[in-house]
Amino acid sequence: MSTLEIKGIVASVAGKQILNGIDLTVRSGEVHAVMGPNGAGKSTLSAVIMGKPGYEVHSGEVLLDGVDLLAMPAWQRAQAGVHLVMQYPSEVPGVSLADMLAAAFRARGRGTNGLIAEVAAEAGRINFPVALLDRPLNVDLSGGEKKRNETLQLAVLAPKFAILDELDSGLDLDALRDCAKRVEDASNTDGPSGRLGVLAITHYNRLLAELHPDRVHILVKGRIVAAGGPELADELERDGYEAFSEGVAAQ
Numbered sequence: 001m002s003t004l005e006i007k008g009i010v011a012s013v014a015g016k017q018i019l020n021g022i023d024l025t026v027r028s029g030e031v032h033a034v035m036g037p038n039g040a041g042k043s044t045l046s047a048v049i050m051g052k053p054g055y056e057v058h059s060g061e062v063l064l065d066g067v068d069l070l071a072m073p074a075w076q077r078a079q080a081g082v083h084l085v086m087q088y089p090s091e092v093p094g095v096s097l098a099d100m101l102a103a104a105f106r107a108r109g110r111g112t113n114g115l116i117a118e119v120a121a122e123a124g125r126i127n128f129p130v131a132l133l134d135r136p137l138n139v140d141l142s143g144g145e146k147k148r149n150e151t152l153q154l155a156v157l158a159p160k161f162a163i164l165d166e167l168d169s170g171l172d173l174d175a176l177r178d179c180a181k182r183v184e185d186a187s188n189t190d191g192p193s194g195r196l197g198v199l200a201i202t203h204y205n206r207l208l209a210e211l212h213p214d215r216v217h218i219l220v221k222g223r224i225v226a227a228g229g230p231e232l233a234d235e236l237e238r239d240g241y242e243a244f245s246e247g248v249a250a251q
């Protein structure tokens, strides 16, 4: 059982304070949704957890099983077991998916025997066309194919925690269902790192219809203004973010 703890995070980007004290704990096998309007700080939260350069953390901690992640560069955080599925996956010309995964496995001290077969099996599982496996990473893939590709990487790497930054943006309903189902399965099945803990950052309820969250947190202007069970997402769908924004001072 692993724990990802976000404690009192205050952070800024480009001299502007965006996160105003975020507290959130995810354990193995749990799915937490963070929902918020555009500009609330959702991507900033994912960037701070993962260690994207350019973000300044003024106070607070991010701990993986008690170990300080903020002291590590992004690649070390990934090796420690935190994986970010980016909102806009990068294209990496010249690097194949298989090469990238093999390098990641070696960096983690994991053998690469059987990796190709595993990638093919995972591709079948999420309906990612096998013909696309030889493409350079994400190059010339459609929005939906990119997200399937990212989900495939997540499934093969089997980290302790996955942060999904708008997994649902840019993909059609079939791709959304396939990707969400794969993540949901990883959260319910023991893998090499136990059951996957998930922080699913999203704008819309539709992801959550497929990826059943245990907890829903609503982020408005860099603060979590409400938290509760899955019913909170339904309330949000009905009432909109406005209902949750009252009382949050403008920055």
Ligand code: ADP
Binding pocket: 013, 014, 016, 018, 036, 037, 038, 039, 040, 041, 042, 043, 044, 045, 054
């Ligand atoms: P969300 O993902 O919830 O839509 P973001 O975390 O991307 O929100 O952005 C939060 C706020 O921070 C926005 O007002 C955005 O314009 C600002 N912001 C994000 N990244 C940068 C940056 N690199 N430089 C300046 N402002 C930024």
Ligand code: MG
Binding pocket: 042, 043, 044, 087, 166
């Ligand atoms: Mg965003």
